[in-house]
Amino acid sequence: MHGNKRKKEKGDELVDYIRKGPWKKEEDEVLLSHVSKYGPRDWSSIRSKGLLQRTGKSCRLRWVNKLRPNLKNGCKFTAEEERVVIELQAQFGNKWAKIASYLSGRTDNDVKNFWSSRQKRLARILQASSSTSNSKSHRNKPKPHHLPNFQAAKLSSSSEGESSSSKPQPCSFSCNDNSEVIKMVALPDLFKPELPNSEPEEFAAPLEINKSSSNMEQTPFPNELQTDLTPFSFGDQDLLARIDDPSFADFFGPLGAYELGLAPQHTIGFPFFDPSEASCRMGSRLGISKSYDSVFDDFPVDMFDQMDPPSIPSKL
DNA sequence: AAGTCTATCAACCGCTCCGCA
DNA sequence: TTGCGGAGCGGTTGATAGACT
Known part of the structure; x- marks a missing residue:
């Protein structure tokens, strides 16, 4: 080369x-x-x-x-940075330079590489999941209990369509438990609500848990987001029960907890938001001591076993 | 210990945008 | 108005290190 x-x-x-x-x-x-x-x-x-x-x-x-001065060369993305990227990608699409402008010391290349490896990892998880579920070979992997019974998943890929950039596809899943509704973006790049093309000031994190019996802080979706969502249901009510379970966050991993809205929401800063200090505080508050490689590191390998096999993009 | 797989990083390419003559 | 060149951006690829088998 x-x-x-x-x-x-x-x-x-x-x-x-x-x-x-x-x-x-x-x-x-x-x-x-x-x-x-x-x-x-x-x-x-x-x-x-x-x-x-x-x-x-x-x-x-x-x-x-x-x-360039003040670059974070060789520094892994912190949990906060990952969260910022995930949320901004949902809003802006693959506008890496724009996203990078919100992260002090990160370049568009950094963000792009981070996202790319994240996509690959996710694709691999899904692929492994579908292949293991097809072959019924679960010998070596203890199946986690209380998995939601996903009935449908609409996948979107950044590499398909007219352009691999932007255009996040609307998708979410919901869980109905009588009057209680949970809407969440479980895997941000797979289940993305279509966000209005708004400026950062208007940005709202696409994460929400509404559960009337929960004492969690509620972060309501803007109405326009609610209407843009394409919900589907799953019947396993254990998930609901487990949300109140302190170990639920462990099940999804610390960042999974963020994405499920179990962790305190933060407000994304304006260009040159520096999450390093905030992430330290956040991490200590949550008792997080390790450095997070990714959102999915702590996911059970076959957590998607009960999902209908998704159409994996040919190339990620 | 060796081979394979995966993640990460660095850099290139092609395309688009924008300013200027 | 148009063509050109520079700058910027996003996608892609190859190298390499580390993890895994």
Whole structure:
């Protein structure tokens, strides 16, 4: 992949040579020197001046993704950052640069990579789930009790349709227990409510638990969201019972608890929201001590066994 | 210990947007 | 008004490290 593109003209004299691939330290230094002199602009002049054999594009990318000050290089996404990304992706779609602008020290590439690996992981979980349920091979995986009996799931994929960007599909599931209704976004990228294209100030987290017998804080959906949802029901009322169970959060994992609305809601900040401090506070408040790799790490492998096999996008 | 799988990161490519002549 | 070039964005790919079998 990483090769060098070169043009040879005027005999064998090398008149144009574009270096590709990993950046060397010396190249970084040259780039930093240029930015300190002229600011982060005029990228193409870096090559035209003969400072680097890189395209302006490549220089800009290197600066934005690696050399820019205050970047959180090598830092995993915190639980709060994950939550912010999930919620903003539901609102904006795959507008990674826009989403990144809400996270201090994160680039669009970071967000994109995070989301991509999350999608892959989820697809794998679903695929494993459907294959194990088809083959009935549960020998090695103890089946978690109290799984909801999903009857339908409408899946959406960021890679299908006219554009892989944006257009989250409306979907949620609901659970009816007499008069009690739970609506939630269980797996944010699979069950996404269609959010109005609103500005951040208007943003409301697409998470809600309404249960009259619950003492949980209620976060009502805006009406327009309620009407946009495509609910389906499942009959297992154990889930309802377990929501009041302190161990329920463990069942879904800490972040699952966030997404199910079991954790305190936070308000997303405006561009350059820095969740690091908040996440520390939140984590200690919830007794969270480990660093979360992902929303799904703590999901039982076959939690989707009772779902109808979804149509997995061919490519994620 | 070795092979395989998975997650993550870094960088490229193609496309679109925007300013300018 | 239009064409051009630079900048920015999103999708994709390849390398690599770590986990798993």
